[in-house]
Amino acid sequence: xxxxxxxxxxxxxxxxxxxxxxDVMVLGEDxxxxxxxFRATAGLRDRFGPDRCVDTPLAEAGLLGGAVxxxxxxxxxxxxxxxxxxxxxxxNQLITHVGRYRWRTGGRMQFPLTIRMPYGGGxxxxxxxxxxxxAYYVHTPGIKVAIPSTPADAKGLLxxxxxxxxxxxxxxxxxxxxxxxxEVPEGEHVVPLGEARIVRxxxxxxxxxxxxxxxxxxxxxxxxxxxxxxxxxxxxxPLDERTILAxxxxxxxxxxxxxxxxxxxxxxxxxxxxxxxxxxDLHGPVLRVTGYDVPYPYWTIEDAYMPSVERVVxxxxxxx
Amino acid sequence: xxxxxxxxLASRRMATDTRSDxxxxxxxxxxxxxxxxxxxLLRTYDERSVVYHRQGRIGTYAIxxxxxxxxxxxxxxxxxxxxxxxxxxxxAIGLVRGLPAETILQWWRGxxxxxxxxxxxxxxxxxxxxxxxxxxxxxxxxxxxxRGENAVAMAFFGDGATSEGEFHEGVNxxxxxxxxxxxxxxxNQWAISTPLExxxxxxxxxxxxxxxxxxxxxVDGLDVLAVYGAAREAVERARSGGGPTLIECVHxxxxxxxxxxDPRAYIDVARMEEERANECLGRFERLxxxxxxxxxxxxxxxRKDAEDLMRAGIAAAEAEPPADPELVFTHAYVDxxxxxRNG
Numbered sequence: 001x002x003x004x005x006x007x008x009x010x011x012x013x014x015x016x017x018x019x020x021x022x023d024v025m026v027l028g029e030d031x032x033x034x035x036x037x038f039r040a041t042a043g044l045r046d047r048f049g050p051d052r053c054v055d056t057p058l059a060e061a062g063l064l065g066g067a068v069x070x071x072x073x074x075x076x077x078x079x080x081x082x083x084x085x086x087x088x089x090x091x092n093q094l095i096t097h098v099g100r101y102r103w104r105t106g107g108r109m110q111f112p113l114t115i116r117m118p119y120g121g122g123x124x125x126x127x128x129x130x131x132x133x134x135a136y137y138v139h140t141p142g143i144k145v146a147i148p149s150t151p152a153d154a155k156g157l158l159x160x161x162x163x164x165x166x167x168x169x170x171x172x173x174x175x176x177x178x179x180x181x182x183e184v185p186e187g188e189h190v191v192p193l194g195e196a197r198i199v200r201x202x203x204x205x206x207x208x209x210x211x212x213x214x215x216x217x218x219x220x221x222x223x224x225x226x227x228x229x230x231x232x233x234x235x236x237x238p239l240d241e242r243t244i245l246a247x248x249x250x251x252x253x254x255x256x257x258x259x260x261x262x263x264x265x266x267x268x269x270x271x272x273x274x275x276x277x278x279x280x281d282l283h284g285p286v287l288r289v290t291g292y293d294v295p296y297p298y299w300t301i302e303d304a305y306m307p308s309v310e311r312v313v314x315x316x317x318x319x320x
Numbered sequence: 321x322x323x324x325x326x327x328x329l330a331s332r333r334m335a336t337d338t339r340s341d342x343x344x345x346x347x348x349x350x351x352x353x354x355x356x357x358x359x360x361l362l363r364t365y366d367e368r369s370v371v372y373h374r375q376g377r378i379g380t381y382a383i384x385x386x387x388x389x390x391x392x393x394x395x396x397x398x399x400x401x402x403x404x405x406x407x408x409x410x411x412a413i414g415l416v417r418g419l420p421a422e423t424i425l426q427w428w429r430g431x432x433x434x435x436x437x438x439x440x441x442x443x444x445x446x447x448x449x450x451x452x453x454x455x456x457x458x459x460x461x462x463x464x465x466x467r468g469e470n471a472v473a474m475a476f477f478g479d480g481a482t483s484e485g486e487f488h489e490g491v492n493x494x495x496x497x498x499x500x501x502x503x504x505x506x507x508n509q510w511a512i513s514t515p516l517e518x519x520x521x522x523x524x525x526x527x528x529x530x531x532x533x534x535x536x537x538x539v540d541g542l543d544v545l546a547v548y549g550a551a552r553e554a555v556e557r558a559r560s561g562g563g564p565t566l567i568e569c570v571h572x573x574x575x576x577x578x579x580x581x582d583p584r585a586y587i588d589v590a591r592m593e594e595e596r597a598n599e600c601l602g603r604f605e606r607l608x609x610x611x612x613x614x615x616x617x618x619x620x621x622x623r624k625d626a627e628d629l630m631r632a633g634i635a636a637a638e639a640e641p642p643a644d645p646e647l648v649f650t651h652a653y654v655d656x657x658x659x660x661r662n663g
Contacts, residue, residue: 025466051466056493056496057489057492057493057496059488059492061452061455061485062455062458062486062488062489062492063489063493064455065452065453065456065458065459065486065489065490066458066459066462066490066493067459068456068459069455069458069459070459070462070463071459072403072444072459072460072463073459073460073462073463073464073466073467073469074463074467075466093452096449097452097456101445102651102652102653102654103651103652104445105435105436105437105445105651106432106435106436106651107650107651107654108435108437108439109437109438141652142652142653144653165654166653194657237657238657238658241658
């Protein structure tokens with residue numbers, strides 16, 4: 001075990017997977033010579049060469065569309081989108097091709113590509129470096145979506161994504177890229193998609209979160225008098241419904257936390273799941289603590305947007 | 321805008337030049353007959369499809385009447401290991417590789433047996449969103465090159481597609497990666513009802529190549545030998561490491577955009593009639609007959625073979641049982657999430 005930051009664990013996963021499988025290649029803007037603006041791809045170009053860690057033109061649709069063609073040529077591309085909001089020009093490729101091409105071939109051609117990107121706010125960055133676009137991705141059929149909150153999961157989920165036969169989007173919480181530090185298994189390490197993680201057990205309230213909101217929930221749980229169970233769902237599709245429903249059955253109270261805007265955010269999906277499958281387990285309403293339905297604000301006022309420990313505490317206390 | 325006839329004489333010159341490597345671009349008589357057969361196949365597919373649509377046997381259909389010189393001519397420059405990336409305007413281009421007519425008809429019938437494995441034919445799936453397959457061709461060509469494989473990718477798209485960002489991003493990617501790709505722009509001067517002058521201020525779409533640092537050429541899109549000649553040069557350049565080429569094939573749309581379109585509201589009907597009178601297959605046939613390569617009997621035989629193929633194709637398509645509704649789910653994922661059937 002080595003103690004790594006979350007972004008170092010991403011880098012470790014890429015080194016490990018490129019060494020393991022010679023069909024894996026990394027491509028994106030500034031991933032090669034610079035090693036990525038967050039250093040997530042550092043050392044790959046030197047170690048594996050400029051053909052397996054490729055600086056591409058600054059064009060996200062061409063980048064993702066190019067990766068579709070690379071799949072057709074037998075590669076297993078790992079595409080870096082430099083920032084969450086910079087991925088939007090590639091949504092046409094994602095929706096019209098990445099999520100449907102295999103289906104369009106009657107299952108006869110595989111598109112095992114991975115798209116990874118830093119996401120989320122709180123980093124005092126300029127506009128459009130702060131978005132939480134997970135709902136766009138998880139709403140797209142054919143796409144799987146994973147979001148780690150710890151260094152070990154960052155490595156293991158990315159490895160699972162790269163090995164998965166379907167296209168997978170991995171959103172990495174940039175707020176905790178360097179503040180989240182933890183033990184990471186050396187060598188090959190895979191965390192299967194579709195398995196939630198119980199961060200801590202509890203009996204009164206279930207807090208459901210992912211990415212950078214997991215530590216917020218942990219602080220909130222420390223600050224309240226009642227016993228909170230925290231579920232880090234880790235994978236939005238496939239979703240570990242059993243772990244969520246088992247926790248709700250135990251506590252009967254739920255607070256869902258995400259940074260993304262509220263309306264049609266992934267919290268709505270989780271709330272609907274609980275309403276459909278666990279309504280008689282509930283002792284109160286399913287609450288959401290989310291970003292607002294506004295453009296992500298400039299950084300001097302972003303703390304007023306991000307779900308805070310105080311807002312999560314207030315939600316928990318309103319239920320108990 | 322150059323007249324679509326501006327280089328019709330290219331073929332005439334090729335036909336009358338007696339040097340064997342120049343006459344018909346160096347194509348042997350057997351090649352010329354095969355090229356003719358492919359044009360007839362595509363023409364027949366298109367004409368029968370319009371009829372099938374009117375009979376309610378296929379759905380809305382994108383007509384490619386008089387685009388056969390581009391489709392047959394450009395692909396004739398390819399080897400079997402090379403890839404074709406069609407837009408919906410080239411839906412039947414797989415016929416030149418032996419893809420069954422039945423499969424393509426089923427695609428237009430909305431039946432899942434219209435799916436094919438691109439790797440079986442080296443023909444990508446039909447791409448409906450405009451220009452979004454251009455980066456795929458760039459990626460495949462680049463990816464094959466990285467693997468040391470000797471494949472060229474050829475993508476087809478219309479004049480309107482050159483306004484799309486993904487056209488630019490795809491061609492630029494191919495150019496930067498020096499990928500063995502050939503980009504065929506079918507400039508029929510109409511994007512449904514939008515004329516070329518409302519699409520671009522560029523004098524020629526081939527000029528766009530300059531911005532990518534690659535060669536761009538314009539040919540008469542109704543002259544199959546001119547298209548073939550330009551494509552062959554581009555394929556040779558791509559295969560020998562010279563990177564991509566943009567080929568603009570100019571003509572004037574002589575049919576509706578699709579079966580759901582009535583172009584009389586916007587098109588120059590007299591010009592359309594003129595184009596129909598000068599259509600590409602007839603031009604090629606006259607050329608070959610004059611040169612003694614083709615006979616009226618062979619023309620009839622080629623048409624009959626194509627008609628038989630279409631008759632058998634539509635019969636096979638219609639004989640197929642309705643698709644299993646289970647196919648709604650079958651191929652969405654290799655490893656599907658447990659809950660994906662919840663509706």
